[in-house]
Amino acid sequence: MIVGLAVVVGVVLGLVLQPTVPVDLQPYLPIAVVAALDALFGGVRAWLERIFDEKVFVVSLIGNVLVAALVVFVGDKLGVGGELSTGVVVVLGIRIFSNAAAIRRHLFGA
Amino acid sequence: MTTPQPAGVDSRDAWRRIRRVLTARPGGRQTGVAVLCGVLAFALVTQVHSTSAAGGGLASARPDDLLGISSDLAARADRLRAEIAALEASARRLSSATDQGAAALREVRARARALGILTGTVAARGPGIVLTITDPRASVSADLLLSAVEELRDAGAEVLQLNGVRIVAQTAFLPGPGGAVEVGGTVVSAPYRLAAIGQPRTLAGALGIPGGVLDAVAGRPGARAVVTQSPSLSVTALRAPQADRYARPAR
Numbered sequence: 001m002i003v004g005l006a007v008v009v010g011v012v013l014g015l016v017l018q019p020t021v022p023v024d025l026q027p028y029l030p031i032a033v034v035a036a037l038d039a040l041f042g043g044v045r046a047w048l049e050r051i052f053d054e055k056v057f058v059v060s061l062i063g064n065v066l067v068a069a070l071v072v073f074v075g076d077k078l079g080v081g082g083e084l085s086t087g088v089v090v091v092l093g094i095r096i097f098s099n100a101a102a103i104r105r106h107l108f109g110a
Numbered sequence: 111m112t113t114p115q116p117a118g119v120d121s122r123d124a125w126r127r128i129r130r131v132l133t134a135r136p137g138g139r140q141t142g143v144a145v146l147c148g149v150l151a152f153a154l155v156t157q158v159h160s161t162s163a164a165g166g167g168l169a170s171a172r173p174d175d176l177l178g179i180s181s182d183l184a185a186r187a188d189r190l191r192a193e194i195a196a197l198e199a200s201a202r203r204l205s206s207a208t209d210q211g212a213a214a215l216r217e218v219r220a221r222a223r224a225l226g227i228l229t230g231t232v233a234a235r236g237p238g239i240v241l242t243i244t245d246p247r248a249s250v251s252a253d254l255l256l257s258a259v260e261e262l263r264d265a266g267a268e269v270l271q272l273n274g275v276r277i278v279a280q281t282a283f284l285p286g287p288g289g290a291v292e293v294g295g296t297v298v299s300a301p302y303r304l305a306a307i308g309q310p311r312t313l314a315g316a317l318g319i320p321g322g323v324l325d326a327v328a329g330r331p332g333a334r335a336v337v338t339q340s341p342s343l344s345v346t347a348l349r350a351p352q353a354d355r356y357a358r359p360a361r
Contacts, residue, residue, distance in 0.1 A: 029160075
């Protein structure tokens with residue numbers, strides 16, 4: 001319940017404020033969002049499997065975001081930022097899909 | 111997915127737990143999760159907005175991607191320029207071919223007009239003379255008329271017409287019934303009116319030389335010949351074009 005409220009508040013804030021992403025953060029925000037989505041799906045899956053732990057979720061989400069941003073940052077420094085961010089998105093996308101498949105099995109038994 | 115269902119998974123139980131969570135009273139235990147989810151939602155909306163806002167994402171693209179896009183566009187522009195050049199060349203070729211075709215058509219038309227005057231398929235106009243022969247006693251024969259025509263041709267007559275019959279290379283002069291003359295298959299009777307387009311003075315002089323046509327006509331009983339010069343004479347009698355039965359162009 002409180003999670004849903006928080007999501008609504010976040011969406012409304014984003015729509016109302018319409019903040020401009022700082023130029024320095026522009027390469028990292030999409031990757032961070034994808035990493036957070038991955039952590040979110042992982043958390044839902046864990047919750048469905050009754051092994052959800054709030055501390056683990058918070059740490060994994062923040063860690064995911066930081067690692068993803070770090071990878072892209074290092075990639076940019078090495079001159080392979082575009083390729084690395086593509087790789088990160090691919091890997092996270094695969095994980096999101098497998099988590100989504102597990103969630104689907106839990107909810108629909110298929 | 112064909113993964114077998116793991117043991118202990120009960121989807122009805124899962125749905126029950128979801129319902130319970132969604133309807134539960136707000137408590138303090140999920141604060142961290144809630145804050146993170148709110149931040150995530152905020153970031154997601156911000157990112158979507160900034161991607162869809164500025165120049166279709168070009169503003170947030172990284173320099174490498176911009177370079178790639180730019181070189182793609184340059185290559186495409188080159189290709190399109192080459193295509194434009196090829197199309198313009200072919201347009202020039204086609205238009206010059208059209209010009210050549212038009213010139214050829216003009217020349218063919220001019221030649222057809224000239225040949226039409228020669229073969230009697232088009233009307234003609236120009237300076238010339240009219241030779242009028244009155245012959246109440248039918249004493250003027252076909253060969254006299256033919257010699258008049260030949261005399262006029264020798265003097266440079268270009269177009270000839272006798273009483274509505276165009277005289278061309280194939281026109282024959284034969285004696286007709288009752289003292290008349292058959293000219294090119296048409297029976298012609300006196301008075302004869304022979305129109306010739308050419309230099310009027312030359313034509314008149316050719317007819318008037320001593321022992322010439324005028325003298326010959328005067329020698330026939332009852333016949334009289336009058337030559338009228340005219341600065342503008344029109345010959346309107348036509349001859350239907352006929353395909354040659356025997357002659358073919360030799361290559």
